[in-house]
Amino acid sequence: MTEGTQRPLRVGVLGCANIAWRKMLPAMTASPDVAVVAIASRGRERAEQFTARFGGDPVVGYQKLLERDDVEAVYVPLPAGMHGEWALAALAAGKHVLLEKPAVLTRDEAERIVRLATERGLLVQESFMFVHHGQHAAVAKAVADGEIGEVRAFTAEFGIPPLPAGDIRTIPELGGGALNDVGVYPIRAARLFLGDDLTVVGAVLHHDEELGIDVAGSALLRTPGGVTAQLGFGMAHGYRAMYALWGSAGRLELHRTFTPPDSWQPVLRLERQDHVQQRTLPADQQFPNIVAAFVRSVRSGDDSATHGRSLLRQAELLDAVRAAAGRA
Ligand SMILES: NC(=O)c1ccc[n+]([C@@H]2O[C@H](COP(=O)([O-])OP(=O)(O)OC[C@H]3O[C@@H](n4cnc5c(N)ncnc54)[C@H](OP(=O)(O)O)[C@@H]3O)[C@@H](O)[C@H]2O)c1
Secondary structure: OOOOOOOOEEEEEEOOOHHHHHHHHHHHHHOOOEEEEEEEEOOHHHHHHHHHHHOOEEEEOHHHHHOOOOOOEEEEOOOHHHHHHHHHHHHHOOOEEEEEOOOOOOHHHHHHHHHHHHHHOOOEEEEOHHHHOOHHHHHHHHHHOOOOOOEEEEEEEEEOOOOOOOOHHHOHHHOOOHHHHHHHHHHHHHHHHHOOOOEEEEEEEEEEOOOOEEEEEEEEEEOOOOOEEEEEEEOOOOOEEEEEEEEOOEEEEEEOOOOOOOOOOOEEEEEEOOOEEEEEOOOOOHHHHHHHHHHHHHHHOOOHHHHHHHHHHHHHHHHHHHHHOOOO
16 A cells, blocks of 8 residues: 555456556556556467566456456456446456446446445446546636636537447447447546536437447536536547536636546636636646555445446436437
């Protein structure tokens, strides 16, 4: 632990994913609070490639890794459509779970996972790194300080260019599609600033008949008090990741909100009636931050219910967007 009083959390990884290679495993192996003890793949070669760089034992087969007594927690960066099955298997094996976004695709799946985690006294946390970047606390403070007055509306957009054929995000059976892969970010951001009492008023999902997935979408949500959240997302777009809060006295806008590089110094743009101000915020590292937060939550046990509720609410809103778009 950071306090130097506890041994590192012993973590196993299910799947030699790109995100694990580029971001999460470098953050985990740099942390004194984590020991990567095993990395599982469907194939030996890939597992060995990962353990050669990050350490731990190469394991062939995800279930084999779950059977190990020396693994306390698992990181699951499998394709979205496999998250439910493997989160349940990991919990059944007594492991805490850091589950890549979208943690699950439906409320039913979320309920099964949260029920099992609660019964077993284990943590299951959806791995939304962006929430752990300090820039959002700076925005929240500006809003709390009244810099834009009373919040009237929230806007968020996340779009990425078309993906190569064969990418997991383009395959319906693996949980592909724009809502599951990128739409989940604006939804999570709306919850961050407007709270969980949001309802979906309307939604559109653009379905690509050839691929069999949605490639773009928009949704309108609202709070009971009438504050709106207008969300746009897609995987057939020029890159864009932003949100804005519009209030009675001004507007705040922030870009590169969901995938800021470690060295990126965010620029908070504040528009008021008679002037525009740009504030440069400190760079931050959201991957090391989420690793530290996960270890803290496992150790304390204090946040398990909060993470469970968050996972359920996120899945409920995904269901509601699909239903409003006529694709439930
Ligand atoms: N939080 C973030 O910032 C962030 C960023 C990017 C992605 N993600 C999420 O992380 C997860 C993985 O994304 P990724 O881009 O890293 O994916 P990826 O490189 O395609 O990795 C997925 C892994 O899943 C395993 N797998 C098992 N069955 C598979 C199948 N039928 N087809 C393909 N792979 C299969 C493979 O590992 P083995 O071959 O080793 O078994 C593969 O390496 C997704 O849920 C994605 O949404 C999160």
